[in-house]
Amino acid sequence: MGFWHTGYMDHHETTGLDDCRAVLMEPIVYPCKRCGENFQLPDDLRTHCFEKHPAQKPVLYVHGKELGNKPYRVTQHIAQSDIIVTNCDHVFFNDKEMTIDAICRELSRLSWDTCRIKLQKEDVVVEFALNFCIASPEDIRGIEEQFEEMVAKHRLDTCVIDEFIAATKKYKTAIGYCDGICAYLYGIMAKERMPGSLTDHPQYVGKYNKAVEQMAGYERPLAKVVSGLIGFHFNHFAETVCLVSNKTRAGQTAIRYQEWIQENMTESWSVHGSDASLMRTESLLVDRNTKKITHWMTQPLENLFGKEDKIESFLKDNLEQYDAVKVQMLLCKMYQMANNVNNGASRHAKSLRNQIGPIGKWAEAQIGKDFQFANGKV
Numbered sequence: 204m205g206f207w208h209t210g211y212m213d214h215h216e217t218t219g220l221d222d223c224r225a226v227l228m229e230p231i232v233y234p235c236k237r238c239g240e241n242f243q244l245p246d247d248l249r250t251h252c253f254e255k256h257p258a259q260k261p262v263l264y265v266h267g268k269e270l271g272n273k274p275y276r277v278t279q280h281i282a283q284s285d286i287i288v289t290n291c292d293h294v295f296f297n298d299k300e301m302t303i304d305a306i307c308r309e310l311s312r313l314s315w316d317t318c319r320i321k322l323q324k325e326d327v328v329v330e331f332a333l334n335f336c337i338a339s340p341e342d343i344r345g346i347e348e349q350f351e352e353m354v355a356k357h358r359l360d361t362c363v364i365d366e367f368i369a370a371t372k373k374y375k376t377a378i379g380y381c382d383g384i385c386a387y388l389y390g391i392m393a394k395e396r397m398p399g400s401l402t403d404h405p406q407y408v409g410k411y412n413k414a415v416e417q418m419a420g421y422e423r424p425l426a427k428v429v430s431g432l433i434g435f436h437f438n439h440f441a442e443t444v445c446l447v448s449n450k451t452r453a454g455q456t457a458i459r460y461q462e463w464i465q466e467n468m469t470e471s472w473s474v475h476g477s478d479a480s481l482m483r484t485e486s487l488l489v490d491r492n493t494k495k496i497t498h499w500m501t502q503p504l505e506n507l508f509g510k511e512d513k514i515e516s517f518l519k520d521n522l523e524q525y526d527a528v529k530v531q532m533l534l535c536k537m538y539q540m541a542n543n544v545n546n547g548a549s550r551h552a553k554s555l556r557n558q559i560g561p562i563g564k565w566a567e568a569q570i571g572k573d574f575q576f577a578n579g580k581v
C-alpha cells in the first residue's frame with residue numbers, strides 16, 4: 204500500500220532512495236516518429252531513417268529523439284554524440300551560422316537557458332526551440348530528501364503536498380521533478396476519491412499524464428517507478444517494461460500481460476528479478492487497486508482458484524475502466540483454466556473485444572476458447 208494507507212509501516216522497512224542510484228538507466232527505446240519502429244540506439248534510428256524515410260527537409264535529433272514544432276525540453280546534458288542533423292546544408296545557432304561542432308560546444312555549456320537552432324537545405328528552413336532545464340544533482344537530491352520527509356508522515360492530503368512544495372521551492376533547477384511528483388499525488392488523491400481532493404475523480408487521468416510528461420526528463424529511479432506505475436495503469440505495458448523491466452511488481456505484471464496478449468505459451472514473468480530498493484519506492488507510491496491487481500497477477504493462476512467471486516466483486520466496485528480491463532483479462536484466464544468457458548472466460552472476453560489495439564484482438568481470440576485448447580492439448 205502507498206505511504207498514506209494505514210498499516211504501511213507494519214510491512215515495510217525504510218532504506219532510502221539513494222540506495223538505488225545509478226540502477227535502471229536502461230533500457231531506453233528510440234522510436235521512429237514516422238513508422239513507430241523502436242530502436243535500442245540513436246545510431247540505429249538514424250540509419251533506419253536514412254534508409255527507410257529519405258527526408259525532404261532537414262531533421263534534428265537530440266538524445267535520439269526527432270525534434271518537432273514544440274519546444275524541446277532539455278533535462279540532460281547534451282554531448283556531441285547526442286546531436287544528429289540530417290539533410291542539411293547550413294546550421295544556425297540563435298541566427299548565427301556555425302559548424303555542427305561549434306553548435307554542439309555551445310549546447311554542452313547550457314543548463315538553464317533557451318536557444319534556437321535553424322537548419323537549412325536549399326530554400327527549406329526549419330527552426331527548433333530548445334528549453335534547457337537541467338537539474339543540478341544537489342537539487343535532485345534535495346527533492347528526494349523532502350520526498351522521504353513527506354512519506355514519513357504516512358498521510359496524504361493537500362496540506363502534505365503543500366508542505367512538500369514549500370520545502371522544495373529552493374531546489375529551483377529540479378522544479379519539473381517536484382511538479383511531476385505532485386501531479387502524481389494529486390492524481391492518486393482523485394483516483395482514490397480521497398476527501399479533500401482538489402480534483403474530481405475523472406481528472407486523475409490528466410494529472411497522471413502531466414506527471415509522466417514532467418518526469419520524462421529525469422533519469423531517476425523514483426521518476427521511473429512513478430511513470431512505470433502510470434503506464435501500467437493505462438495498460439501501456441511495454442512502456443512500463445521499458446521503465447522498470449522486471450524489477451517491480453508493476454513491471455513483472457506488465458510482462459505477464461504482454462505475454463498473454465502475445466499468446467506466449469511459456470510464461471517467463473517471474474518475481475525473481477525484484478530490486479529491493481525499487482520495490483520499496485513502488486510500495487510507497489502504489490494506489491490501492493494497482494496493489495491488488497499486481498498482488499494477484501504475481502501468483503500462478505492455480506493459487507487464485509476459489510477467488511473468482513472476490514475478484515468479480517472487486518471488478519464491480521467502482522473500478523476505473525483501465526483497471527477493469529486488467530481484471531477482466533485475469534478473470535478470463537482464470538476461467539479458461541477452470542474450463543468455465545461460456546459463462547466465465549467468454550463473458551469477459553466479449554466485453555473486452557471492443558478495446559482498441561492488441562487487447563481487443565486478444566479478447567476476440569479468447570471467445571469460446573478453453574484452457575486445454577489454449578495449451579494446445581486438444
Ligand SMILES: [Zn+2]
Pocket residue numbers: 235236237238239240251252255256
Ligand atoms: Zn521509420
